[in-house]
Amino acid sequence: MSPAPIALTCGEPAGVGPEIAARAWAALGPALPFFYIGDPRHLPAGTPIIEIEAPQDAVEASERGLAVLPVDMGPPARPGQPHPAHAPHVVEIIARAVDLARSGAAAGICTLPINKKALIDGANFAYPGHTEYLAALAGVDHVVMMLACETLRVVPATIHIPLSEVPRALTPASLERTIRITHDGLRDLFGIEAPRIAVAGLNPHAGEQGAMGREEIDWIAPLIERLRAEGLSLRGPSSADTMFHADARRLYDAAVAMYHDQALIPIKTIDFAGGVNVTLGLPFIRTSPDHGTAFDIAGTGAADPTSTLAALRMARRMADLRASGAPA
Numbered sequence: 001m002s003p004a005p006i007a008l009t010c011g012e013p014a015g016v017g018p019e020i021a022a023r024a025w026a027a028l029g030p031a032l033p034f035f036y037i038g039d040p041r042h043l044p045a046g047t048p049i050i051e052i053e054a055p056q057d058a059v060e061a062s063e064r065g066l067a068v069l070p071v072d073m074g075p076p077a078r079p080g081q082p083h084p085a086h087a088p089h090v091v092e093i094i095a096r097a098v099d100l101a102r103s104g105a106a107a108g109i110c111t112l113p114i115n116k117k118a119l120i121d122g123a124n125f126a127y128p129g130h131t132e133y134l135a136a137l138a139g140v141d142h143v144v145m146m147l148a149c150e151t152l153r154v155v156p157a158t159i160h161i162p163l164s165e166v167p168r169a170l171t172p173a174s175l176e177r178t179i180r181i182t183h184d185g186l187r188d189l190f191g192i193e194a195p196r197i198a199v200a201g202l203n204p205h206a207g208e209q210g211a212m213g214r215e216e217i218d219w220i221a222p223l224i225e226r227l228r229a230e231g232l233s234l235r236g237p238s239s240a241d242t243m244f245h246a247d248a249r250r251l252y253d254a255a256v257a258m259y260h261d262q263a264l265i266p267i268k269t270i271d272f273a274g275g276v277n278v279t280l281g282l283p284f285i286r287t288s289p290d291h292g293t294a295f296d297i298a299g300t301g302a303a304d305p306t307s308t309l310a311a312l313r314m315a316r317r318m319a320d321l322r323a324s325g326a327p328a
């Protein structure tokens, strides 16, 4: 029997998601079966669309066109101009994909970008992003956002909060959970038997022995020591400005950073086109391209599908690893 296909959620219809979905099918065809959940009328004209009734139909449909589990979202999509009537559907489609993944009908989910403001305006969306919404759907307290490309994996220990709130949001308990989930995710989803993790400092120069901040001395270094004593392979707290160059990156499998930009700037600089966003700590596989809705280029045909292709391939590899029963 063919393995279950990946579910690809449409994300914001006014963004680049629909055109990227069409290009992803053109690039992958039947080699990596996936199905799009969204409104077929939002896909670019000329896309070979095969409407399906159930996920398993996607395997055969992918030979002929883009498999679509159709949802009537009402009004047409206008590039760059989100319609409030679409927002509740965008949110429901993510929940539907989660149900399919949890039932095993989908091998995992790959999410095309949502526009946070459009969802707040149109659906009172109460979450900063997919990551937190997926955690709520799964009933999980703590999940971890990881961005991964060929040469770097990064994890922001705090995500979409103002910079001024970072020091308060970071606690020994939350950082410990983030490190443990990162360790388990590297092992279970990436197949790395003995993961090596580098932990960034919060302050410039990782505090420089207390001259530029005390969090490293007061609790980050002691936490790392304690987890190291348990057998986790950890380094740090390291200066964030010197831990992302090529030689430094060879020393670890993932870097845990203290806040969003400390983690995302290096990876988007190294590989803006090919980075993948993966959520660790969920009871199902979730990947996503690492870019947003790109309203400025939506509908022009300029959107690069590389990150979505990498996200679909990563979800497939993870699903296959799980199915193989390799060390979990």
Ligand SMILES: NC(=O)C1=CN([C@@H]2O[C@H](COP(=O)(O)OP(=O)(O)OC[C@H]3O[C@@H](n4cnc5c(N)ncnc54)[C@H](O)[C@@H]3O)[C@@H](O)[C@H]2O)C=CC1
Binding pocket: 016, 112, 113, 114, 115, 116, 117, 130, 277, 288, 289, 290, 291, 292, 293, 294, 295, 296, 297, 302, 303, 304, 305
């Ligand atoms: N996983 C998700 O759902 C994500 C959603 N977002 C959301 O997207 C919206 C827009 O965010 P921005 O910060 O403007 O980031 P963005 O990634 O949408 O755009 C930043 C720049 O990169 C370009 N770009 C983005 N994707 C591209 C692609 N595939 N090919 C070629 N160029 C591309 C855009 O044209 C723009 O110039 C926000 O609402 C944000 O929250 C942002 C990141 C991830």
Ligand SMILES: NCC(=O)COP(=O)(O)O
Binding pocket: 128, 129, 130, 131, 132, 264, 277, 288
């Ligand atoms: N900056 C990353 C981002 O916005 C992705 O968020 P999410 O929707 O995957 O939680």
